[in-house]
Amino acid sequence: MMRIHVYESVDSLDTGAWDALASPKSFYMTTGWLRFQEKMNPEQRCRFITLWEDDRLVAGVPTFLTPRPANKHYNVAEMFPGAVPDGSQVLLVGGTRGYQSRILLDDALDASRRGIAMGLLVEQVQTMAEQDAGGVSWWLYFADADMELLRPWASTLPRVLRGDCAIDLPGDSFDDYLEATGRRRQIMRDRRRFDRTGCTVVRRPLSELLSITGDLLSKTQNRYGFEVTPQSMANLLKVQNEATGNTGFVYACADEEEVVGFCLAYEAGDTIYGRAVGFDYERLRDGAEYFTLGYYAPIEHAYRSGLRRLHLGTSAYEAKVLRGAHITPLWALALGTRPWEPEQAVEHNAAKLAETRASLPAGARYEARVSSGLWQTLA
Structure with a gap:
């Protein structure tokens, strides 16, 4: 019953x-x-x-x-x-x-x-x-x-x-992902561009980077026509972090000691969910930073961790499909x-x-x- x-x-x-x-x-x-x-x-x-x-x-x-x-x-x-x-x-x-x-x-x-x-x-x-x-x-x-x-x-x-866009990850390595996309040359070109910036990617709990991620998120939101402040975005991320039990992780692009970009992601089941990105656009170096943080770094982590999928959300279909995503309604x-x-x-x-x-x-x-x-x- x-x-x-x-x-x-x-x-x-x-x-x-x-x-x-x-x-x-x-x-x-x-x-x-x-x-x-x-x-x-x-x-x-x-x-x-x-x-x-x-x-x-x-x-x-x-x-x-x-x-x-x-x-x-x-x-x-x-x-x-x-x-x-x-x-x-x-x-x-x-x-x-x-x-x-x-x-x-x-x-x-x-x-x-x-x-x-x-x-x-x-x-x-x-x-x-x-x-x-x-x-x-x-x-x-x-x-x-x-x-x-x-x-x-x-x-x-x-x-x-x-x-709704997501990449199902084949095989057991980033090389298997490259082969499946049919876009190996473009993705490897992105990787070389990022390497030339001298920046590094680090993965950190959101709780450690609330202030800087709030500032960077506000820059991206403002760039696309949403009038928000760094403090309002930091507050939003703080509430989100507390509500989700400090389970969010940030893939951060570090230029020497400073973070100039990030992608916030969560994990559930066998999937990484990309949630938000933010950048200091004046400090970027044309190094495919967005694709590095939003796609390649999470995919590498997924293969290391046994996860099988990267969820990318809605919109920007062309960029996502070119990197292996399928679209479902x-x-x-x-x-x-x-x-x-x-x-x-x-x-x-x-x-x-x-x-x-x-x-x-x-x-x-x-x-x-x-x-x-x-x-x-x-x-």
């Missing part, structure tokens, strides 16, 4: 049991990242639906009831004009930051019990939606497998929001309403697929890096 229990805070969860389900699927579903979301937007109501079989956690999903998501890319009213009444509460399922939600199901469940578990999770979500959000729940940034699980409860088709689906017609979803998904392919280098092998049978079906 399966039973539902809803928790009002991450710290009320059995964090070990939750993370045993979450870590293999996504760092962004682990309790550390969920705790960070709680702390960053205290006006939202966080609830964590858990499903137990005897004394074993077999399924779970986080929910966030909010009038104003902190991240504009989770603001349903802006993303889907007309789909949400002005000023109404929105029930987000999966997360409010990170762009990678997953339904947590124990892999040991057989098909029948998985179906039962999904029915109970959806029923609980929709009960909460009826009470607080006009009967509608919004499932944002979920993967193909999650959409297949959810579609029996949906009255329309899902829509692609973004492409992240979907939006509303339950309890029909915010768009199926034909509109198909048209939207086809346009997104064409736009994504157009952003890639020419050639069939790069086009094949957009790997999703569901995207093809729903476009």
Whole structure:
């Protein structure tokens, strides 16, 4: 017999049991990242639906009831004009930051019990939606497998929001990675450029570099049009570090004694998750510093540590694909309403697929890096 229990805070969860389900699927579903979301937007109501079989956690999903998501890319009213009444509460399922939600199901469940578990999770979500959000729940940034699980409860088709990029690491050495990319010359050219800078790469806990990473992150954010201060970014990283239990590591580019660039990463399951980068652009030396910190150093660490994947997140598809990434879709689906017609979803998904392919280098092998049978079906 399966039973539902809803928790009002991450710290009320059995964090070990939750993370045993979450870590293999996504760092962004682990309790550390969920705790960070709680702390960053205290006006939202966080609830964590858990499903137990005897004394074993077999399924779970986080929910966030909010009038104003902190991240504009989770603001349903802006993303889907007309789909949400002005000023109404929105029930987000999966997360409010990170762009990678997953339904947590124990892999040991057989098909029948998985179906039962999904029915109970959806029923609980929709009960909460009826009470607080006009009967509608919004499932944002979920993967193909999650959409297949959810579609029996949906009255329309899902829509692609973004492409998610990751490099699956073949073999057991950096040389195997080079061979698989088909871009050995370019990557080795990047490596030589970095060597000529005289800089070194060090891997340090985020807690040791909070001040300098805040300063460098603010420089990168400002460069791309976001008005932030070094102190605000240092504070954000401090909250993130505390919430995630000091598990973040920084790949830092050191110019003699000073850090001039960094990539912040986390590990969960068999994957390294690149989270943020920051640079002092005036001190860079045209040495492929971004690719060194964001790609090559984490990949080398992955091979040394037995990790098998580097997650790179959304956007900048060309650069990521040229270094071995595949692109999979992240979907939006509303339950309890029909915010768009199926034909509109198909048209939207086809346009997104064409736009994504157009952003890639020419050639069939790069086009094949957009790997999703569901995207093809729903476009």
